[in-house]
Amino acid sequence: MKWDTLDEEPCSLSRTVAVVGDRWTLLILRECFLRVRRFEGFQSSLQITRHLLSERLKKLVRFGILRRVPYSEAPKRYEYILTQKGLDLYPIIMAMVHWGDTHMGDERGRPLLHEHKSCGKLFDPVMVCSECGEVLHAKQVHVHAGPGRRQVAAG
Amino acid sequence: MKWDTLDEEPCSLSRTVAVVGDRWTLLILRECFLRVRRFEGFQSSLQITRHLLSERLKKLVRFGILRRVPYSEAPKRYEYILTQKGLDLYPIIMAMVHWGDTHMGDERGRPLLHEHKSCGKLFDPVMVCSECGEVLHAKQVHVHAGPGRRQVAAG
DNA sequence: TCAAGTCGGTTCCTTTTTCAGACTTACGAT
């Protein structure tokens, strides 16, 4: 497996992993969803080295997850804003937060609570079937080869 | 940020990232959900080095995501089976597969199709609010500090 | 019975990433 061509594998998970499959990238995205937008903001809340932050932000921009938007002309300053493609990562982040809440909690309770503005309640994210609306479980799902599958590789 | 204590951060995303936040681990989990159970099975389908596979499997066992179950006494041979905690990672994997299908596809179409046995249809996973059942969007969610939050750190 | 193959690893060495922290550039304020 070569990481530099992982985004071309005939497997949607590999392609996603190529983009967000490392620790810092996922933590940077968490900050994005918490409305952090600027280099110093990411750096101070994550304690990531500036070198790596710079590289990760470039990569997220290259993949179209963030847009680099100037907010000051002199001196030139930029913020990093989630694109629609980036906003669509929300279910991944929320699924991870929910798993952490469920399986990695401690005696102090949840670090964050989420309120759904539409209904006004504190909620958990639940994954359902787009067709029947039932909650999804791994054992209820059967996998078929699709048109984009080249070989026996999975995906 | 020190990776060895990431699972104790007051942030559910960090804690999840501590366990599944690297490329190989996510790909190994994909194989688990595709019913791969044995060392050689993972190794040959992923082309991961045996060294790294060994280490990652140990880590997943240590975190209670896989169980190491003997299937032969002489010689001693083991398989790796998802625990309930591991099965609960399914929404994360499916959210990543769905994002890849949506945003990283090519002209050949999807590598895999998913059929929901309960309703018999090909489906996409959708994340909804546990309280009202509506589809979740990042902008509809407001975040509050919960009891497990120590400081200004996010989670 | 002896060689070859299988499975689940371990060991060793090289290459790539990451880390920690100083340095740079461009400006505004004191």
Add this chain to the structure above:
DNA sequence: ATCGTAAGTCTGAAAAAGGAACCGACTTGA
């Protein structure tokens, strides 16, 4: 002139990943 801020870049050391050979306990086939 000096300080502070923002958004980076550069450098050398440490850690992680990659590649490939080796090992031990069996089974299989000649």
